[in-house]
Amino acid sequence: MEVIYLRQSKFSDEDLRKISPILSKSMFFTMASSCKTEAQKKSMLMLEFLYLSRHKQTVRRYFGGSAAEGTAIKTSDVDKMIVGPNIYVCSEQADGEQVKGHVFLMDASDSSPGHTKLVLLKTDPNIPTVFDQGNTLYDMLEETQDGRRLLSSEKVVTFWMDFMRKRQTSTGPPETFRHGPCATTVTTDPQGYIKNEIGGVIEQDFAHGLLFCSPPSMGKDWLRNRVNFSWPSQKIVQKIMSLKCHVVAVGDKMSQHSSLEWRISYLLWERELVWSFNDIQLQCYVLLKALLKKYIDPVAPDELSSYHMKTIVFWESEDTEENCWGQEFLIPFLRNCLWRLSECVLNRSLKHFIERDKNLLLGKMCEIEIKESVLKVIKDIIPDIITYSLKCIDGIDLTTTWQKSDHNIETFLRKCLACHNSRITFDFNDSKLPVKVYHYERAYAIGVNAETVLADFSTLAQYHVSLEECDRDIEVDDKFKRSVKMFIHMRSAMILARQLLSSKNNAAASETIQKLMNFMEENSALDVISGKLYVVTCLLAFDKREEASRELQNIASSIRNASVLIYTGMCSSCEIMRPSGETLIQEKRIPPCSSSQMEFLSVAHDAIFAQEDCPVLPDALKYECMVDRAFLLHPAVYFFYLRCLCRKTQEKMEDIARLHAVVNDCNGTLHSYRSFNILGHCYFENGNFQSAFDCYATSFSQTVQSGRPNVAIYMLLVILLNIFQTQGSENLR
Structure with missing residues (x-):
């Protein structure tokens, strides 16, 4: 099979350059971008630093x-x-x-x-x-x-x-x-x-x-x-x-x-x-990995790997001129990589990018039938590279649009403008900024904090010392380091709060509690909501209800001052929250935002708790500690739950209704069942057993097939027991 035969294509270079920007913009939001990789780099370097710290x-x-x-x-x-x-x-x-x-x-x-x-x-x-x-x-x-x-x-x-x-x-x-x-x-x-x-x-x-x-x-x-x-x-x-x-x-x-x-x-x-890598290099690399898993692995398993695809991108990048990295060059660059891959497979030779005497395909595709199968797949992809590429895109259905356009470039571009979100067409540049914020904030809120939450007090202290002493040794910016430090301090405060709750010296504890709350307040600027919610959690644990209410009012004011909250967590499929009166409306997509509007853009993280926090947590969360070593809570769900605990009867019912709306907006994720548990607990505490039963039943239905531990089954039994006891008392009367 001649490699020149593989170079035939249904589309001209001009056609490929016309359609490449849509593909690149779609991948930016769903699969690969330099801002996502940069955020991941910060997260990995910080995790490596903390690992080294706890291993002395x-x-x-x-x-x-x-x-x-x-x-x-x-x-x-x-x-x-x-x-x-x-x-x-x-x-x-x-x-x-x-x-x-x-x-x-x-x-x-x-x-x-x-x-x-x-x-x-x-x-x-x-x-x-x-x-x-x-x-x-x-x-x-x-x-x-x-x-x-x-x-x-x-x-x-x-x-x-x-x-x-x-x-x-x-x-x-x-x-x-x-x-x-x-x-x-x-x-x-x-x-x-x-x-x-x-x-x-x-x-x-x-x-x-x-x-x-x-x-x-x-x-x-x-x-x-x-x-x-x-x-x-x-x-x-x-x-x-x-x-x-x-x-x-x-x-x-x-x-x-x-x-x-x-x-x-x-x-x-x-x-x-x-x-x-720039966006085009990253997107090409991810597309090559997707094509490998989707089309090559089924005919030749374990012959080629992601490492081979990475090496192909290395070599092609070395040969690419500086002016060829615009969005319009994504599919041409991908095609060039596939040409290079086909030549390597044909000759069974792919040189290591650094150790250039080393052949990465040595011992691979030794059987001629396997080699020809791989070459045939590549031969099929290259002429119809647009169709194959669009099938690899996650989160945006461009394939259907392509089919409805009868594979006509101009028709496809018009339909994309008419049918798809504007962020992959004319609003792309204004949509990049908030997405960059999303990846940056998520890198430590989920990437680093989710691991840090399980650390004990001595480990947290070691983290603090290492970050203070070796600040310049970590290749991440000061804001990122400061955010990680604040969460470490917040976790230390939560542990100290547990110790104070068990203290028998109430006189001595009073002054210490105030110092602790001041310390938590100083480290609460993690985001707009969750950082303050840790403070409210401890205020309620120390029975400081009025102070907790004032803190919740401050949070509500901060939310109202933000036109949009970018949500970085895992407890909702929605990416943003908008304040609307006394509640928060969740929406699926981060909206475009120019640089002049960035000051009105704020961030909300999930609240993260460990099982050991149980003595400090309100009742609904104590139950969650029975089954999970650590867990996440949607910040809006936790905010309205805490407001319910601080309100009088009439106000409480209004906040339960708002909580119910927020919980419904969170539905459909792997973690939404816990939101229903919290809502169910609010109904149960207010004597509305039927609504509580419905919430726990919904929660249990979301985990029963997977066998995932869920306190909802326990709470359902508690409700049934209360109903039987109530009915028994009525019969006695």
């Missing part, structure tokens, strides 16, 4: 793949590299002589490109390693006939698999198996926080990495040769020069010494390259 500045954890890039599709897993202390790898013996710790020397003399053996250069039994948990570093070594001691990649992966099997998660020990250099754990996502699917399978690949003293020779060569290309920019190259390289525990499958070999990893370099 010794063990590092790096995120890789789509989890770090912000390019995840539904089938994506989570890649992590764990790098322990005091073990180093050097290319030259002189490099390791000044290093304190256990040092191994590369020996790639009889290994394929990109792989190496690790020969023990020097060691010190008094310096600990991560293997000192029932094993030692010496247990990981194998001695050769010539007396050299080599670090066994096989033994290291086995160690990590045993280590992972002993870990406990909320659903028990994880299933563990080997996947290349990784110990892969398989758990379920019982609450849908990660996969957005109840019971969704979470695969986490843990690779064990060892740190290079300085980059290997191929990495140095790549850096020296960057001056001749427009991408990556010299600024990115300079950044990469400051980043480390590693080896990970996997050998060449075709090597006789595979169990003793390690693979050179440029994880930190490669993710920096992806973080530098």
Whole structure:
């Protein structure tokens, strides 16, 4: 099959450039954008920093793949590299002589490109390693006939698999198996926080990495040769020069010494390259991954991977001129990547972007039938690339519009203007700003805070110290760091509030409580609603109802002053809230907003609580603590619930009605059942057993099929018991 045959197309370059902007704009809002990737970068770097902090500045954890890039599709897993202390790898013996710790020397003399053996250069039994948990570093070594001691990649992966099997998660020990250099754990996502699917399978690949003293020779060569290309920019190259390289525990499958070999990893370099991608590069990469999963994997499973697609984008980016990154070039760029992919498959050769002697397709598609199947799929896609691309778009049905246009470009563009949201047509530029805010705020409100909520007081204190001492070491802006710090302080305050509630020294506690409430107030500017709701929660816990009422009035004033609230949480499918009288109206799409209007744009996060917060929480939330280690609450739902607790009878009924409306707006998500539980509790407390029963029944119906724990079943039994007792009393009368 000739590659030239694959270059035939139904559409001209001009046609592809006309339709590309619609595709690019749609993907910006639903799948991939540089602002989403930038926000994910901040979240990952902060999580890595906090991980290092709680491991006493010794063990590092790096995120890789789509989890770090912000390019995840539904089938994506989570890649992590764990790098322990005091073990180093050097290319030259002189490099390791000044290093304190256990040092191994590369020996790639009889290994394929990109792989190496690790020969023990020097060691010190008094310096600990991560293997000192029932094993030692010496247990990981194998001695050769010539007396050299080599670090066994096989033994290291086995160690990590045993280590992972002993870990406990909320659903028990994880299933563990080997996947290349990784110990892969398989758990379920019982609450849908990660996969957005109840019971969704979470695969986490843990690779064990060892740190290079300085980059290997191929990495140095790549850096020296960057001056001749427009991408990556010299600024990115300079950044990469400051980043480390590693080896990970996997050998060449075709090597006789595979169990003793390690693979050179440029994880930190490669993710920096992806973080530098513009919208078109990211969108092309995600489209390639989607085409791979949708069309290539079914005919040739496990032959090509997302990493291959990323490498294709790397190579094509290097050859693309600076003036070819506008939205109109998305489909032409994608087509060029598919041409390049077809040539690589035909020749079974795809060079690693950095380690350029390494062929990523070595050992792939060895059977001619499989190779021809892959080429046929690519051959089918390229001529009809518009149709195939539109089928990969999530969240916006462009395929139906394309079909109704009879595959006519001009008709399709007119129908998009008439039928689709204006943000993918003439309002795109004004729609970008609020979406950027959404991704930025969500990066720490969900990405960082959802992990921080489970930390104990000593860990939170360590976070605080590390952030104060090493502020400049985190490559995130001051606002992001400040927001994370405020949440850490708020979580510390919640723990202190629990301790004060259990204190028997009421006289001493009174002054301390006031200081605590002042501290919480100082750290409540997390957003417009949820930060203040933590303050109200503690005020009610300390029986300060009047102060709580005033705080809720202040929140209501802040809401009324904002024309639009961007909602960043997971408890509603709506993305914004608008104040309307005494309530909040939820809407699906973030509206366009010019730069001059940004001052009227505010943000609302989910409230996040841990099971340990139970003593501080109001009654409806105490029940939720029975089944969840941590949980999210929609801020509007929690706001109106707290108002109900502070109101008199008539006002309370009005707020219950407003709460009911907000709960209905939240319906349809994985977390909406909890909103119905809170509403049901309000009805129950006010003696409206029928409405309470209806709310709990609705809640239970949303979780019964998945088997998800839900206190609604318990509350239904409580209501039935109250009804029977009431009827029994009436019969006695």
